[in-house]
Amino acid sequence: MSYTKFLLVVLACFAGINTLFSQSEFEGLGETSFAINTDISSNYKVNFAVRSRYYLYQDDDFNFENRQLDFVHFSTLNLDYNHSISLGVQYRIRESIDGDSNELRLTQQFNYTKKQEDTRFGHRVRFEQRILEDLTILRSRYRFALDFPLNGEKLDIGEAYFVGAMEALLSNSKNEKPELDHRTTAHIGWLVSKTLKLQFGTEYRFEAFNLNTEQKLFFLTSAVLKI
């Protein structure tokens, strides 16, 4: 791995830390997910995931408090080796956990990747309908991501990889002003075996930065099983 890349990885891992202690509108959260991917045929695959989100730091204090539980399904149709479209459905349970509204979310997605030597660039466009109890939010999002193995040009079993991403989001709903969000994510992952990947990462979010910015730092852990 070149020095530039190494630096990028190190910087990305600590990107959030500066701002951690200086903001009052700041929250720290954790998100843990478990996902299963299955190929149905050479161009159709499905994904199921369970994800839980919990507060680690809020109101200037550290505490642990569960926030929500998501059940997610995605169906992906590969148009060819680097273009795909997906449809997703997600149910979020929040009412019985922290009292906020449950949510049904429908997603349509287009994804394009380009590989240059060992680095893969990904462009993803998503449209979401977030159906809450008394409100529906339409959200459009665009994500630019890049990933590369930390050793060599090919990801072999036992090797680690890096994924970095930036995403911009625009939310529209009938009774509220449009909201703009920005997220920066960095992940380190291990291809543990042919079927299992483990990922650890952080995500820094600027939420509603056109209205009243809230900043959130997420600690992400996930296990991805491919069967």
Add this chain to the structure above:
Amino acid sequence: MKLKAFIFLLCFCQFVFCQTKNEKEERIPLAEFPEAAKAVIKNLPDDCKRLKFYKETDGEKQSFEVKFKYKRKRYSLEFSIDGNIEDIEVLTKLKNIDETVKTKIENYFASSFTKHKFIKVQEQYIYNVKLDAKTFVDNVLNNNSLKAPNFEIIAEVKTDKKRDIREFIFNTFGEFVNFRILNPTSYEHVLY
């Protein structure tokens, strides 16, 4: 809490067990190359840029590869385990291939598959034992190789229902020689 710690530990146990693998490509320092290969690399022109060294293991077979850029072209020079040159590959584009050869290759794809998409095209110069290593490499780099290259083409092809990524070899005249199916390298680290 105990359960979490247990799961965490379990994950790492697995990590340790999975170290035994038979296919691997890794970056290594030049020092770990075979002596004969080191000598060839030392003789490369000074303005070869971005040299990267790789070792590939596939079952029992090992090989070494150096990748570099020279005069705006990307080369990959492959050595056997004892440091003998196997071939040099030069990254190119389909449109740069001689017109008659190109047409032949395109016709092959059009008639053999319902759909195809080119991913990577390389000229392949197989080592000619009559030449010494330095002359062979210099000839290829300076584009005056006596022997015209083969073409190594990676493409995604679709037969009746199945779709896979294959590596094809065509000879100098654009005639099909053989193919092998490539493992779709684990490209799925980003979810969805």
